[in-house]
Amino acid sequence: MTSTHIDVATVDFDALGAWMDAQGLPGGPITGAAPVLGGTQNVMIRFERGGRPYILRRPPVHARRKSNEVLRRESRVLAALRGTQVPAPRLVAAQTEREPVFYLMEPVDGFNPSTGLPEPHASDPAIRHRMGLEAAAALAELGRVDPAVLPGFGRPEGFLERQVPRWLKELDSYGELDGYPGPDIPGLRETADWLTRHLPRTFTPGIMHGDYHFANLMFACDGPRVAAIVDWEMCTIGDPLLDLGWLLATWPSNNGHVPGLPAPREIIAYYTALSERDLSAVGWYAVMACFKLGIVLEGTHARAFAGKAPKDIGDLLHATTLSLFERAGQFMAGALD
Known part of the structure; x- marks a missing residue:
């Protein structure tokens, strides 16, 4: 797992909030946005909205050639595992129809x-x-x-x-x-x-x-x-x-x-x-x-x-x-x- 510098300002939180509204997720202002260090070159940002914490996972600003496809696969895997006993991050919702692909998951209460x-x-x-x-x-x-x-x-x-x-x-x-x-x-x-x-x-x-x-x-x-x-x-x-x-x-x-x-x-x-x-x-x-x-x-x-x-x-x-x-x-x- 490698750390990367992540600029929270690169995320359009207004657009993210509108998309979350369309998914029927709790509304309100997005607060507490902060990068999550570790993991792959993909961006991970933790934030809260409507009293609920989330992790946003999306490609970097300068995406690698396969970044979006990787996230499509990841979101599909996490969705499939959601109903099993496998310990995996719990997928909340995913946007895979257009690029950049991203998804929301629940934070994991644990340590590496x-x-x-x-x-x-x-x-x-x-x-x-x-x-x-x-x-x-x-x-x-x-x-x-x-x-x-x-x-x-x-x-x-x-x-x-x-x-x-x-x-x-x-x-x-x-x-x-x-x-x-x-x-x-x-x-x-x-x-x-x-x-x-x-x-x-x-x-x-x-x-x-x-x-x-x-x-x-x-x-x-x-x-x-x-x-x-x-x-x-x-x-x-x-x-x-x-x-x-x-x-x-x-x-x-x-x-x-x-x-x-x-x-x-x-x-x-x-x-x-x-x-x-x-x-x-x-x-x-x-x-x-x-x-x-x-x-x-x-x-x-x-x-x-x-x-x-x-x-x-x-x-x-x-x-x-x-x-x-x-x-x-x-x-x-x-x-x-």
Whole structure:
């Protein structure tokens, strides 16, 4: 999650108020408008109207090419999840017919652990341990949702078969950047070959978050419960076990933001107890997550060679890519068995 500078003055609150009136929402002046830092490059602004708090989510003033489509997808996902037990921001209303697309959601009463731990979490190791289990429980809940609530969303047919070729093609595309010498990633070919040989034969399609890790979770202020899974812009219909693999690939060490989290094997066992999915190939999903994330991060390293990203950031992310492929090697050797 990255902070961005947000100018509240760029929002036309008169037009927003008129639109809210048309949605039948409580009227009155809009007060207390303030930016919400964190999240993606999209703008988030908190405000109140008619005694009710809201979060406005909309594209930045200089929108990226896919900004509006991303918000259309997000609003559709949040609308579909509104009637489920999945902890997600509660959608109030969305404007998706014209651009800029935006939507309103209820504020989440919670905190993100990457910004620090409040009490009682900071001083209670039992709560911190339970936070890890609750992360697995929230993911299992998402995996139980019938993907039919999102008709035509994603391409589940051949989803797993596409992964290795898709990300190797992405890596090859970095060669178009001036100055990039090509990927120097030990274990790259071995990992790709292992993934191809051990591809799971079947899977049950479901809703995937697409970027499921601790920085995209908000926890309740009074205990270990996940208050909301946030940042749904990568959501699709695919294999939800890849979300579990992503969680394992990015699992914080005990000297991270939340000391005392359960070990990855305990996370797998807890998820297994809550899910009807076949986890016999869980190691494959963890390796696949390391492979994909490592290649994604290498893109910034490549752009740094072309002067399109800061060199120090590129070097840092390249080091992270190397550590992810090292972790993939551990998973291939049976670290999760």
